[in-house]
Amino acid sequence: MEVSIDLTPWTRNRFSGIGQSAWRSFLALKPWADREGWKLSAISRDPEASSDALPQLSPWAGFLGKRQVIYHSFELKLPVALHSPKVLTVHDCWTLRPNPFQAPRFQKAQAKKLEAAIGRADRIITPTLSVKQELAALRPDTANRISVVPWGPLLQEEETSTRVTDDAPLRDRPFLLMVACLETRKNHSLLLRALRGMSDLELVLVGHLGYGGEKILAELKTAEANGLRYRHYQRLQDSELKALYEHCLALVQPSLDEGFGMPVLEAMRLGKPVLVSAIAALKEVAGEAALYFDPLGGWETLQAQLKKIQTDSETRLHLGQLSQQRATAFSWEKTASLLGAVYHSLE
Numbered sequence: 252m253e254v255s256i257d258l259t260p261w262t263r264n265r266f267s268g269i270g271q272s273a274w275r276s277f278l279a280l281k282p283w284a285d286r287e288g289w290k291l292s293a294i295s296r297d298p299e300a301s302s303d304a305l306p307q308l309s310p311w312a313g314f315l316g317k318r319q320v321i322y323h324s325f326e327l328k329l330p331v332a333l334h335s336p337k338v339l340t341v342h343d344c345w346t347l348r349p350n351p352f353q354a355p356r357f358q359k360a361q362a363k364k365l366e367a368a369i370g371r372a373d374r375i376i377t378p379t380l381s382v383k384q385e386l387a388a389l390r391p392d393t394a395n396r397i398s399v400v401p402w403g404p405l406l407q408e409e410e411t412s413t414r415v416t417d418d419a420p421l422r423d424r425p426f427l428l429m430v431a432c433l434e435t436r437k438n439h440s441l442l443l444r445a446l447r448g449m450s451d452l453e454l455v456l457v458g459h460l461g462y463g464g465e466k467i468l469a470e471l472k473t474a475e476a477n478g479l480r481y482r483h484y485q486r487l488q489d490s491e492l493k494a495l496y497e498h499c500l501a502l503v504q505p506s507l508d509e510g511f512g513m514p515v516l517e518a519m520r521l522g523k524p525v526l527v528s529a530i531a532a533l534k535e536v537a538g539e540a541a542l543y544f545d546p547l548g549g550w551e552t553l554q555a556q557l558k559k560i561q562t563d564s565e566t567r568l569h570l571g572q573l574s575q576q577r578a579t580a581f582s583w584e585k586t587a588s589l590l591g592a593v594y595h596s597l598e
Contacts, residue, residue, distance in 0.1 A: 253290040254280070254594055257324040262297040266459065266486055268513055269342050271405050272378075273325035276590065279403070279583035283591050321594055327364035329371045336597035339372035340400075341365070343510030343532075344385045345436070352436035352508060353462055369393060374593050376400045378511040381531035398593050401536075403583035404517045406493050425561060426453040428499035430492070430514035431506065433468065433483075434461030438505040438528065438546050443474045445553040450478040452561055455495060459485045496521045500567065501560045504533060505553070507546050512536045516581055519574035524567055526556050540570065540577035 256277045261270040277293055284291035322330055323338040327346075330337070345352060346361040353361070369375065369390060375397045377383040387394040427446075431437040433456070446454060460468070471481060487495070496502070502518035504527040512533045518525050519540060527533045528546035542560075544552040559566055 252319060252321070252594070252598060253292065254284065254321045254323060255292045255294045256280070257295065257322065257326065257328075258293050259295045259297060259328075260326045262295045268511075269325055269340075272342070272402050272511075272513075273340075275403065275405060275583055276325070276586060279587040280590060283587040287591065289594075321597055323590075323594075324368065327361060327368055329368045336373045337371055338374045338376060338593060338597070339368050340376045340378075341369070341382065341386055341510075342378060343382055343508065344389060345508045347386075347389055350436075350508075352434065357462075372396065373597060374398060376590070376593065378402050379532045379535045381535055382510050384531075398589070400586055400589040400593070401581055402511060402513065402516075403581050403586055404520045404578070405513055406489055406496070406517050406520070424453060425451070425500050426455050426498075427557070428455050428457070428495050428502050428518070429504065430457045430502070430517075431504065432458040432461040433464035435463035435466075436506060436508045437461075438507045439467045440470060441505045441528075441546060441548075441550050441553065442503055443470055443479070444550040445557060446474070446479055447477070447554075449554070449557065449561075450480065452480075452500075452557065454479065454481040455499065456481065456483045457485075457487055457492060457495065493521070496523060499523060501526055501557075501570075503553075503557075504528065505544070505546055506530065506533065509533055515541070516578060520578035520581075522571040522575045524560055524570035525574060526553065526560070536581075538577050538580075540573035542570070 256273065258273050258277060260267060261274040264270050280291055320335045321338060322335060325340045329339055346358060346365055349355065349358060373396065375386070375393055377386060377397060377399055378401055380399050383397045383399050387397060429442065433439065446452065471483070475481060496518055501524040502514060504512060504515050504525065506528055509530060509532045515525050515527055515533060515536050519537065525537055525541045527537055527541045527543060529543040530546060534543065542556045544556065
């Protein structure tokens with residue numbers, strides 16, 4: 252049997268969460284395929300965007316007529332293939348409904364693509380139970396086709412930590428870390444509200460500009476004029492990002508909507524306290540290891556948590572230990588095993 256993984260999200264944007272998740276899933280599936288005697292191939296609508304890690308990317312169109320091939324897509328499209336099983340990963344559901352996190356025209360176009368892919372899929376995979384439940388509520392016809400397959404951390408243990416910049420190592424003074432694209436649904440505004448009056452605590456942001464990003468930059472400039480110290484990096488090497496995780500006081504994730512929450516898992520894996528919004532997907536990933544607050548108005552709760560983290564080393568140590576324990580529940584080996592079970596069900 253053969254599985255073809257559509258890595259178009261990775262070839263088009265290797266820094267995106269869904270692109271990285273598709274790539275890491277493919278890498279994790281290699282040893283699984285060898286053990287099972289299955290052929291594993293990578294396909295893309297941009298096959299020229301190859302790399303040393305994936306040198307054999309093949310054009311998507313070349314696989315459309317093949318039989319006995321499981322197509323697994325990590326984006327909004329599935330091939331119109333009549334003779335082969337099709338698997339679709341749905342990272343989150345917010346594209347399926349009108350929301351303030353996307354331009355209306357873009358949301359409608361994306362929803363149309365995703366609805367079509369959902370209709371064609373023989374199996375649907377979600378990274379959390381909360382996404383499965385939401386999708387099943389939006390599309391009751393999918394309930395019996397959905398499997399939950401959590402992901403593992405993107406940063407690997409062998410990465411060597413480095414300074415972020417030559418002139419600002421950020422090792423000798425306290426800072427908070429938020430790893431998320433600058434867009435409306437990530438809820439930077441709540442964090443900035445909680446940081447008012449806490450000028451002795453620096454904020455480091457890592458993420459490219461998304462929908463609403465210009466407004467967030469303006470809010471950051473206003474906060475800076477009122478005493479906030481912050482740094483913003485659009486993209487970093489893995490080693491640089493790992494250095495930030497290792498030396499921050501805590502990771503803060505105030506998101507209004509998430510499908511999984513990879514930065515939370517990465518911070519926990521490195522033994523850091525995590526302060527996250529009390530939304531279903533983040534609670535599912537962080538479990539009892541996190542401090543939670545209401546993303547719609549809980550800035551006072553978050554501010555109190557930040558002060559506790561800043562001043563109480565025992566609290567930081569305890570939360571860090573809980574984080575590391577929780578992170579052991581997630582790995583790419585487990586992801587590959589669960590994906591393999593889905594593939595076997597389609598033989």
